[in-house]
Amino acid sequence: MVKRTQLKKQLKPLLFMAPALVIYLLVIVIPTFYTFYLSLFEWNGVSAEKVFVGIGNYVNLFFNDTVFSKGLKNNVIWTVLSLVFSMGFALILALLLNKSFKGRAIFRAVFYLPFILSNIVVAIIWVWIYHPNMGLINEVLNKLGIESVAWLADPKIALYAVFVAATWQHVGSSMVIFLAGLQSMSQEPFEAAKVDGANSFQAFYNITLPLLRETFIIVFATTLFYSMRVFDIIYAMTGGGPAHSTQVLASWMYYQGFTLNNIGTGSAISMVLLFLVMIIAVPYILWQGKKSHV
Numbered sequence: 001m002v003k004r005t006q007l008k009k010q011l012k013p014l015l016f017m018a019p020a021l022v023i024y025l026l027v028i029v030i031p032t033f034y035t036f037y038l039s040l041f042e043w044n045g046v047s048a049e050k051v052f053v054g055i056g057n058y059v060n061l062f063f064n065d066t067v068f069s070k071g072l073k074n075n076v077i078w079t080v081l082s083l084v085f086s087m088g089f090a091l092i093l094a095l096l097l098n099k100s101f102k103g104r105a106i107f108r109a110v111f112y113l114p115f116i117l118s119n120i121v122v123a124i125i126w127v128w129i130y131h132p133n134m135g136l137i138n139e140v141l142n143k144l145g146i147e148s149v150a151w152l153a154d155p156k157i158a159l160y161a162v163f164v165a166a167t168w169q170h171v172g173s174s175m176v177i178f179l180a181g182l183q184s185m186s187q188e189p190f191e192a193a194k195v196d197g198a199n200s201f202q203a204f205y206n207i208t209l210p211l212l213r214e215t216f217i218i219v220f221a222t223t224l225f226y227s228m229r230v231f232d233i234i235y236a237m238t239g240g241g242p243a244h245s246t247q248v249l250a251s252w253m254y255y256q257g258f259t260l261n262n263i264g265t266g267s268a269i270s271m272v273l274l275f276l277v278m279i280i281a282v283p284y285i286l287w288q289g290k291k292s293h294v
Helices: 002-038 056-063 066-097 104-116 119-129 136-143 158-183 188-195 200-211 213-228 232-237 249-259 263-292
Strands: none
Touching: 002 263, 056 066, 056 263, 066 104, 066 158, 066 213, 066 249, 066 263, 104 158, 119 136, 119 158, 119 232, 158 213, 158 232, 188 200, 200 213, 213 263, 232 249, 249 263
16 A cells, blocks of 8 residues: 555656656657658658668768858857857846846836847848848948948848847847846845955956856857757848858758758758757756756
8 A cells, every 4th residue: 555655656746747748759859750760861742752861861961062061150150159249248238237227127128129029020120221222221321421231132241130130139038037147146245245345347257157157058058049040030031142141051951841842851951950959058058057066
């Protein structure tokens, strides 16, 4: 009787977890393995027969597909810019808006507002801002005596122009997370540091940053995942052009899978994308988790 009671206690948590586990298996795990399975075949998504090519799709991507190489490079650039500039800008905004001043709530709402807009709406707004003839930025440049710039038509700057639009939209989300971390801090360490003669930078470096470690993990993970799978804002603003200069892995995966009907190649790109996210995110989260328990 005692053993049966203990068994019920052990199984009870599993019963509560079962619905979420089933959904996770059906939505995440099984589709992931099926995508890997498809990546081993050459298939157009319609015919009944699939041609097994093994790792041929992966070999073709890395050694023959120049657009894939460009997309991979752009993903790396986008991720580095997001982790450095977007996170840094969000932290600066959070530090400024954590101070007490009149109208603080309004500024918080203004910076967060773009995040609630859909990516397509943001893309349309910024396409008009970058318009070569009627765009706001070029109008300002013309007033200053500077020639208009083809922001989305120049292969050298198009990716960075789209990145600015994406940062404008998503920086508010990271800012709110940083704000939550800042407002949950106890003020006692800062008061003690002030008594000991520490200046603002020393207090920020030695107290604020260590206490924000858990918050950094969350912001890092969300920023990384978004930057690696960025698609819709690029697709809406440039379609991957000009000359594939703004192509990223997700957009090239979509093009291969749904435009060229190369399901095997598109699936292979998605698996490469998943692998890249895992080799960056998992070690970082585990490392930060160990540091937080020290």
